[in-house]
Amino acid sequence: MKEKIDLRVVKTNKVLFNALITLMEQKDFEKIKISDICEVALINRSTFYAHYEDKYDLLLAMIDNLKQNLENELKQNKEENISKNYFIEFLKILINHVDEKRTTYYSILKNDKNGILIDFLIDVSNRDLISRLKNNNIVKSNIPLDIITKFYLGGIVSIGIDWIKNKDKYTKEELILYFDKLIPDKI
């Protein structure tokens, strides 16, 4: 029972997202004015206020949109592919997703908005990561599971940030190889 959204609204959201990303590449989030966003998006300022409270509100909506995209890609893959190695599969989807939207992710990370990203990554990856770690020595030790997953996800994000900021330091394939070595597999 999803309500149909007016095409004009869809379009307005899109140009607002794009304008925000463009501007975040160029300058600090703090320094971006709502009038800047509207100017780049080619919409009226009153239209902005019809949709969002402020620029932070817009940023959150944009990131939420990103998360939904990733979730769809993961879901689709789960239906098509019935691979056994969930975690590596997950990493591949994630890395491709980030690579395709590199500009967007770069803008977010450059502006130090990564806390939000880590939260959504925890959300999205938890099950696959646990499937990887299951029956592992570390999990069998008495460390709480949520600590373990937070630890490895923190590591993944940390390297991911580095990769996004320095595109040509290593390839996607190398990245997957690194994660595969750094995150303990089942025994």
Next chain:
Amino acid sequence: MKEKIDLRVVKTNKVLFNALITLMEQKDFEKIKISDICEVALINRSTFYAHYEDKYDLLLAMIDNLKQNLENELKQNKEENISKNYFIEFLKILINHVDEKRTTYYSILKNDKNGILIDFLIDVSNRDLISRLKNNNIVKSNIPLDIITKFYLGGIVSIGIDWIKNKDKYTKEELILYFDKLIPDKI
């Protein structure tokens, strides 16, 4: 040859740092007005502008001050203690430092300013972490060393954030134990 700083300036900085922390506990950094800061700090707004360009400038100065404190504590410990296990020693200092300034760190992390923290942690911990990992299987694999350190530091920060946000979930001692198990030691 360190220049003497006017006592009034020292005092002004201190009240500004405190005011910023207080406000960051209460609301989003984005929503904090310079006039708010001055009101809490009990200083004139023109005095603020005599020292800082904007609130972000103030935040950076505050975090830089924090980093200097930690570096001093580490340095002092290195002179007094001649323990062999540098990494565990480092963790102890770090955790105590964060614990003592928990409010401050909480404010920073709550406001998603952790990118800055990770950078300074990389700065501050690199040598001790490498001493831990040296002669380890992972380091002997062909993963670049900076990738490995970023990975583990990301993990440490990720858990650290969790610990700061949920004080009573586990003790400092447990925290050190977790890190000790999660980060591979020498062979």
Next chain:
DNA sequence: ATAAATATCAAACAAAAAGTTTTATAAACA
């Protein structure tokens, strides 16, 4: 202890940005 230096305050000001309101127009919907 005193003079010189300077950081702060107070208050008024200008300028920029945020946020609101109204009416007209154009686009999407059903």
Next chain:
DNA sequence: TGTTTATAAAACTTTTTGTTTGATATTTAT
């Protein structure tokens, strides 16, 4: 095709920023 509704335009108020002035108080240095 008629109705609904999102956007545009423009003028306006309010808030917040940032600057400037001269008076006052505090610190430093002699």
